[in-house]
Amino acid sequence: xxxxxxxxxxxxxxxxxxxxxxxxxxxxxxxxxxxxxxxxxxxxxxxxxxxxxxxxxxxxxxxxxxxxxxxxxxxxxxxxxxxxxxxxxxxxxxxxxxxxxxxxxxxxxxxxxxxxxxxxxxxxxxxxxxxxxxxxxxxxxxxxxxxxxxxxxxxxxxxxxxxxxxxxxxxxxxxxxxxxxxxxxxxxxxxxxxxxxxxxxxxxxxxxxxxxxxxxxxxxxxxxxxxxxxxxxxxxxxxxxxx
Amino acid sequence: xxxxxxxxxxxxxxxxxxxxxxxxxxxxxxxxxxxxxxxxxxxxxxxxxxxxxxxxxxxxxxxxxxxxxxxxxxxxxxxxxxxxxxxxxxxxxxxxxxxxxxxxxxxxxxxxxxxxxxxxxxxxxxxxxxxxxxxxxxxxxxxxxxxxxxxxxxxxxxxxxxxxxxxxxxxxxxxxxxxxxxxxxxxxxxxxxxxxxxxxxxxxxxxxxxxxxxxxxxxxxxxxxxxxxxxxxxxxxxxxxxxxxxxxxxxxxxxxxxxxxxxxxxxxxxxxxxxxxxxxxxxxxxxxxxxxxxxxxxxxxxxxxxxxxxxxxxxxxx
Numbered sequence: 001x002x003x004x005x006x007x008x009x010x011x012x013x014x015x016x017x018x019x020x021x022x023x024x025x026x027x028x029x030x031x032x033x034x035x036x037x038x039x040x041x042x043x044x045x046x047x048x049x050x051x052x053x054x055x056x057x058x059x060x061x062x063x064x065x066x067x068x069x070x071x072x073x074x075x076x077x078x079x080x081x082x083x084x085x086x087x088x089x090x091x092x093x094x095x096x097x098x099x100x101x102x103x104x105x106x107x108x109x110x111x112x113x114x115x116x117x118x119x120x121x122x123x124x125x126x127x128x129x130x131x132x133x134x135x136x137x138x139x140x141x142x143x144x145x146x147x148x149x150x151x152x153x154x155x156x157x158x159x160x161x162x163x164x165x166x167x168x169x170x171x172x173x174x175x176x177x178x179x180x181x182x183x184x185x186x187x188x189x190x191x192x193x194x195x196x197x198x199x200x201x202x203x204x205x206x207x208x209x210x211x212x213x214x215x216x217x218x219x220x221x222x223x224x225x226x227x228x229x230x231x232x233x234x235x236x237x238x239x240x241x242x243x
Numbered sequence: 244x245x246x247x248x249x250x251x252x253x254x255x256x257x258x259x260x261x262x263x264x265x266x267x268x269x270x271x272x273x274x275x276x277x278x279x280x281x282x283x284x285x286x287x288x289x290x291x292x293x294x295x296x297x298x299x300x301x302x303x304x305x306x307x308x309x310x311x312x313x314x315x316x317x318x319x320x321x322x323x324x325x326x327x328x329x330x331x332x333x334x335x336x337x338x339x340x341x342x343x344x345x346x347x348x349x350x351x352x353x354x355x356x357x358x359x360x361x362x363x364x365x366x367x368x369x370x371x372x373x374x375x376x377x378x379x380x381x382x383x384x385x386x387x388x389x390x391x392x393x394x395x396x397x398x399x400x401x402x403x404x405x406x407x408x409x410x411x412x413x414x415x416x417x418x419x420x421x422x423x424x425x426x427x428x429x430x431x432x433x434x435x436x437x438x439x440x441x442x443x444x445x446x447x448x449x450x451x452x453x454x455x456x457x458x459x460x461x462x463x464x465x466x467x468x469x470x471x472x473x474x475x476x477x478x479x480x481x482x483x484x485x486x487x488x489x490x491x492x493x494x495x496x497x498x499x500x501x502x503x504x505x506x507x508x509x510x511x512x513x514x515x516x517x518x519x520x521x522x523x524x525x526x527x528x529x530x531x532x533x534x535x536x537x538x539x540x541x542x543x544x545x546x547x548x549x550x551x552x553x554x555x556x557x558x559x560x561x
Binding site for chain 1: 288292293294313314316317321323324327330331332340341343344345346388
């Protein structure tokens with residue numbers, strides 16, 4: 001694994017993000033969305049000094065917006081024929097995928113960093129908020145963002161059409177987000193099914209982190225899903241060589 | 244520098260190329276000539292490591308393109324058929340990106356960029372967005388990119404496709420200037436282009452190499468006066484009959500306007516028939532108005548070569 005190659009590809013993509021209006025639009029929409037939910041959680045009769053109010057809406061916004069960030073990454077390369085040059089450059093497929101993943105993850109991180117004034121306001125006016133839930137809250141958003149981005153890149157590898165890529169990955173992410181709803185469809189006897197779909201659902205793995213509890217199960221879940229989609233994306237690139 | 248042995252590639256059940264073997268020495272310019280879909284791009288994609296062959300092996304600069312792909316790729320500059328450009332980048336940032344992908348240090352890269360910018364005459368467009376460049380200039384940026392890291396091997400897929408005639412000439416000059424320092428493989432479906440630029444020509448037809456020769460020899464072999472158009476002032480039937488009787492003539496067919504005695508004479512060998520025809524016609528006391536050696540079109544060449552190979556295989560007709 002050549003870190004330099006990953007960095008070069010990531011750097012190119014990050015520059016390209018900031019050179020197009022897309023990244024700014026995504027950031028603005030996310031800020032408005034999460035800001036609204038943070039503000040509304042602060043204007044309840046007995047507001048808590050936490051960022052919990054925007055965690056779940058924020059995660060949902062990430063799931064919807066990340067595919068917009070990632071849809072271009074590989075679909076455009078396929079459409080323009082640049083993928084052929086990239087795949088014949090002295091870099092590995094995995095380095096290409098990781099570079100692109102890193103670039104869009106950086107965009108997610110930057111977007112989230114722009115919301116850091118929420119906790120700042122809490123410290124300024126809220127009177128002694130708990131630091132740990134705030135940290136784990138941001139950690140969970142980063143994890144959800146990374147996951148959304150990995151699924152997004154997977155969708156982008158499947159097609160040369162950006163819209164198709166975005167729709168595919170949003171669909172996949174929505175299934176993962178709402179997977180636990182299907183557990184109600186199963187009869188009471190099918191415990192295994194219920195456990196499985198509950199485990200698959202994103203929201204179930206946010207709960208503990210939102211309250212400041214760092215759980216290995218949750219971390220393993222996110223890391224596994226991210227690694228799985230990156231791996232499958234690399235495989236998809238490789239199938240082009242064998243077709 | 245390049246060694247391909249029995250390369251075979253199947254897309255599903257369809258054989259794109261079968262048992263393609265060739266080699267290229269250092270500094271040689273080798274042209275792949277063939278119609279669309281003959282397997283030129285497939286062969287190039289195998290050499291560049293884009294996809295592996297179904298069977299056979301190939302080495303570039305001593306590295307196997309499958310088992311040692313990354314090392315092989317370091318020695319290759321590649322221009323795919325669709326020029327691979329990022330439209331949102333400037334010429335400069337594009338070249339910098341390609342250079343760094345190939346592991347060039349920034350100092351060496353600046354020198355390399357200056358060199359290819361000059362060679363491809365892109366000085367005025369250094370900071371222009373690629374989206375704003377015309378097709379010919381985009382092609383040049385593509386060539387510049389392939390040359391940037393000063394690779395031992397250059398693989399150019401249809402480098403003059405779809406650009407205007409003047410730019411075609413310029414592009415050919417650039418490529419011609421590359422021989423010696425680089426081993427160049429280029430593909431084309433234009434016979435004249437390949438014979439002008441290349442030291443050696445490989446003719447590919449339906450996934451097979453049907454001929455491999457120096458352009459001069461190939462021309463002698465193929466373009467020799469095998470087809471002569473002759474116009475005579477004389478009695479139509481008699482002229483036709485006389486032409487048929489000339490030794491070596493295979494076919495005589497009437498061409499051109501009705502009121503003229505004009506024939507196309509074809510012979511199987513590459514022997515130049517013109518002196519004999521001239522002698523016979525003037526010997527009969529007819530006037531020889533015009534005689535013209537008709538070159539073969541690319542289609543004719545393929546037909547002829549494939550017939551040759553079929554014949555070599557034991558007279559089996561396709």
